[in-house]
Amino acid sequence: MTKSTPFADRSIARWTLAAALAASTASISLSQGALPAPPTPPQNPTTAEKAVLGKMLFWEEQLSSDGTMACGTCHQARTGGADPRLTNTPAHPGPDGVAGTADDLFGSPGVHRANGFGHFVADATFGFGEQSTPRTTPSMMTGAYFPELFWDGRVGPDFVDPLTGLVVIPQGGALEAQSLQPIMNTVEMADEDRSWASVTGRLASARPMALATNLTADMQAALAIDPTYPELFEAAFGTAEITPVRIAFALAAYQRTLVPDQSKFDRVMRGQAQFTPAENRGRGAFGSPQSRCAQCHAGSLFSDRQFHNLGLRPIAEDSGRQAVTGQPGDRGRFKTPSLRNVALRERFFHTGAPGSAGAPAINDLNDLLAFYDADGGAFANNKDQRLIGLTVPPQVRGDIVAFLNTLTDPRVAAETAPFDRPSLWSERSPANRNPLPLGAGAVAGTGGFTPGIIATSPPREGNQGFRVGGFDALGDVFTVLHVDLVNVPGGATTMDLRNGLPLAAMTQGIGAGQGTMTWLDDEALAPVLVGLSYEAQWWVRDFGAVGNVAKSERVRITIE
Template sequence: MSALLRALAFLAVCAALTGAAPHWRWPSLPRGVAPPPVPANNPMSAAKVALGRRLFYEADLSINGTMSCGTCHAQKHGFADDNRTRPGALDDAGRRNVPGLANVGWLPALTFADPGLTTLEAQVTVPLFGEHPVEMGMKGKDAELVRRLARDACYVRMFRKAFPEMRGEITTAAVAKALGAFQRTLIAFDTPWDRARRGKAPLPEAAARGEHLFQTQDCANCHAGPNFTDGGYHRLLPVHDDRGLGETTGSAEDDGRFRTPGLRNVALTAPYLHDGRAATLEDAVAAHNPSITAAHMHDIAAFLNALTDQGFVTDPQFALPESACGKRL
């Protein structure tokens, strides 16, 4: 046996002994779109994604068992929420509108007003342990969170399979890694607009006119790129009780600036703006351009509706799992 074959055989044995996950394969992506960045300390695997999916819908991640990630990020709403803001598990008032999660793995920053949160793993700590506002209410409850998951034999098996290098130890860091891995699979690139760009079917006339208006009337200056966001922070509305970026930086120059949201599945993610004050697409467009004509409004709304990926919001691989470890949940 050659040295190369012996090395390959040795690696295969190691993988079998450690339960190492098979190589992850991303689904087909549009030409020119690379897979989302993945942290070196959290490589993708099918086992990790399966665990993250189950944890995404796990209400035991909240202090009183009433709220999961999926409570606020509902698949039918493009993994957003249809309330202006969502109260926390202990009924603390929400501060900001819940953003959708389509293609969230590509976003350079992950909240409306904190450019320092650049990985999904770090962002998980905000709803779990944050206090401004309290969402899932688990600050200081790391041991309780681990205890809850460890009492479920299936979770023990799933963590062991997802994190063989940790011998399946259940930690809040592992929870964050699994949730991050699952969210990177929330990929939406099959809208009428995408299909038109691939030459499969033209956009309806109104939507085509709306795209032209979108590109020529400054919308695309901020809503740019494949996910329709420049990742920047801009001021649209007068500053009231939410300083936005200024709260993070401490600079008055940043008061009232919020990150540009992406627009994929935007027709499903109402209400809009950082505080949810715009109830409809038309309200959101008017907030950007109060003098827009009715005809232009109609066409831009038609274009925004063409950014809906129906497969994304009905795909069962993103939904609440029906079973785990061979048993119904």
């Protein structure tokens, strides 16, 4: 593979990159603070090349089937390693499937459901809207320290090659095992029946970070040397082969560089700072026999890494750890998260809120402490006995909050190295979205159904699998994705802008409101299209519509 940089210069540049990365993460190996370096399995030693590759993969939206989701979409430093998109409105209706009831969950929005052909299909819970995870996104910031990961600990401590079934890491491989799960999850990042061959093949031909902007300095330096994923994998592993194991190794290596050990608490432990009187009182209350916070949030990690039932919700809604172990004693138990950077988080617990009927959401640390002052949640089945009689009265809550604030690493809050990151395509403001819904042009058809349009796939040059979907149309009739050029003289066109093929098809389904359609371009959007802007809408042959054509809302799409 031809490169523009001479070999000797590339070697020097790689050495410089390695030195720069080592300096930015020196606290991992050199600091003697309260938080030790994360354990690293011998099968996957951390290197600068591997870590920067993992950083790109972590923020790579092209790792999802439709180009809309990256690992970093749901895990960002500014919210303590959790999802910044969570609001006061639950995204998941909970086990009863009905929004606005007590079991609603603050899950993370994911992809629109699509089948193995990339065609949008209805989900039983979310229809044609964004799906949502059934649990609140946990922080990934200290994941390297846990022997099992996810709220229920369903992965780890071993890591198994998903292609061969062989154990690659027998102990300490939870981070590697967890890293691959979202990529194949049909709620989070994947079409149905996604294969690892499609994942690795897409990476092999994709332009790295094509959908991101404001790339970090280490990303820019690495791409200046190795501008393709095969070259980046070769730099990290010695050959250009892209495999699931290598993807997991790189993602885990990057996450092991995210060590939040520069908080005020760490500086106090190293003798470099002192607690204020309020912080010192809070530390005492945190470990007192009355509040007992430190019994579960123990040690420098502020987690015992065990599983506990807080009485949040009925076990029938989510059995937690029991679904993994099969043990009755684990019913309703969930992992104790680390409290490092907890003050940055906007949601707490696996539900995102206590969830008992009529209870308000827990929006801050004061609410959190009040929850524990009430002996935790109201559901007693297998509730942890350490919660009974626990007291966190109002007069000590302010001091404990002051102490918890000392667990925030300022680099995490400010998203500076090694917690820096690029800007994602999906993070654009509503006014700058591309595709941009225009909120006009819709025409209802038979039965009063107005066709809907799904246009979320990024129209960026080089993006593979660009798609536009439709739903709620009349079934089994002729439909066309009507394209009206905006910045090119002339009129409307119904031709594929890449190869001249008509954007026409038959809707799937039978009956009013049952028709679905998807236009999918399996090849990457070509550079010649950059700058082209057009408005697209579905036109559906429907004699129940005005003019015999039902239409979706118009969407502005600009190739970038």
